[in-house]
Amino acid sequence: MGQTIIEKILSSHSGQEARANEIVVARVDYVMGQDGTAPLAIRAFNEMGGSRVFDPECVAFVIDHSAPSPNEGVSALHKMMREFVREKGFRLFDIGEGVCHQVVPESGVVGPGSLVIGADSHTCTYGALNAFSTGVGSTDLAGGLISGRMWFKVPETVKFVCNGTLAPGVYSKDLILHLIGEVTADGATYLAAEYAGEAIAALSQEARFTIANMAIEMGAKAGLMEADEKTMAWLRRYTDREFKPVSADPDASYARILEYDVAKLEPQVARPHRVDNVAPLSQVAGKPVQQALIGTCTNGRLEDLRIAAGILGGRKVHRDVRLIVAPASRRVFLDAMAEGIIQTLVQAGAAVVTPGCGPCVGTHNGVPSDGETVISTANRNFKGRMGNSNAEIYLASPASVAASALTGKITDPREYI
Amino acid sequence: MQFSGKTHKFGNDVNTDYIISGKYKFKTLDMKELAKHVMEDLDPDFYGKVSTGDFIVAGTNFGCGSSREQAPLAIKYADVGAVLAKSFARIFYRNAINTGLPVVECDTDRIEPGDELTVDLEAGQITNKTKGTVIPIKPLPKVMIKILNDGGLAAHFQKYGGFNFS
């Protein structure tokens, strides 16, 4: 019987034919930690008796969650990370370089067939590059740093086949929100997701990252896609390394195959306080917002900023709204400057913050006040996520967030494109 | 391993932001300090109410969201004996085992707040002393039993210098 993408990647990295529900110990190609998880991993590394990392070329830490540091507690942890990195001789992406899930792919270290672990739940993002990448905790990270290996239960796969063409003004964010709403927040727990079909093939590589990024919001261990010409072209911008695409066999066995027709999909939102509390945007249109966020590892890429600038160009953000823009990386920031996107956004009234996580996780850079409503391009809207449990967060596409920032209320972006 | 205590009940999809909010977790490695804020967004008085060995009981998908290991550690340092849920998010489940917090998959529907339970991991069952019922436990994968028996993943590495499941 044939194999799924994840079974093939786990086979090539464990030296045994990996089948769903077996346990394998696999070699990992890259190991990443960020400033919310690396400090505990350093502690575990020392407890485990670690002396060096398995291969300094295949390891990175990223300071992105609270960057630059907002207080002395965080500063001490950042310092601990910098000292560890210097001592072990691997790569640090320091403040201003960007969100881990943008800088890791941009550095050309992950591609089709790679196996990556990251101490951040959205490590599933690189599935859009046909890699098996997954989030782990700090102790697993420490084990990976020392051994270059990790144990996995080979998951069964749920396949999402998306047929049809997305209408103008409807984006990959709307599609993934819709799928999460359909299967719910634990619809793919203990499973890998594969996304396929003509609607996925039609998306740009950047738009595909948004879908893989949110696989964890349905509980999935990975969000995989096949590689195509667009994937390879995207990779060639960042690396000349060779990667060999991994496809599922036609007779691979799936836990479930779910088919969707996306042609009639409208812009979607996730309503407070659950990512699977999804509805067509039209159902909440008109709800006043006080803050809007464009950025994060979900939607802070160049294409996202370009879409927002297309809507905000020559217009002004509503006077009752704070629009915060966090480019996903320094490279995105520079590319957006070169294209004039940043000028457009700033002229419209946006506050641009350091490339990184920005206000996504409530540590700094725009904590909402009691009773306020935020519309955001992020991936989570849990109560308290942005640092205040008395605020409400709606998740939407960059176009929907930009349109809402203009009018001061949740707005269908199709009125502006 | 056998534990006894009383229960504190929560619903489905208790995420890691509810277990320990991001606004605290990045500031410190002092888990005792973090433990004071455990479950704060769902029940502001939780830390004050919980006694050593008590159980957190929840519905499906406990621990969804972030990979932060501060979540199981904050629960452990609040002296909670174990978490019982119908299902767990996978990263949380791994992190709990790696850091030595017992997590038990079982049917939690008939457990009510304040019930006195005895959880017996070896026997694979929970005795609800308040209700006089017995609830079976879904067994842990073998690899996880090995890690728990070794005292967590750090201890496993100390012992073998790497993964050793043979």
Ligand code: SF4
């Ligand atoms: S941008 Fe938000 S979701 Fe993404 S890694 Fe940073 S904190 Fe996590």
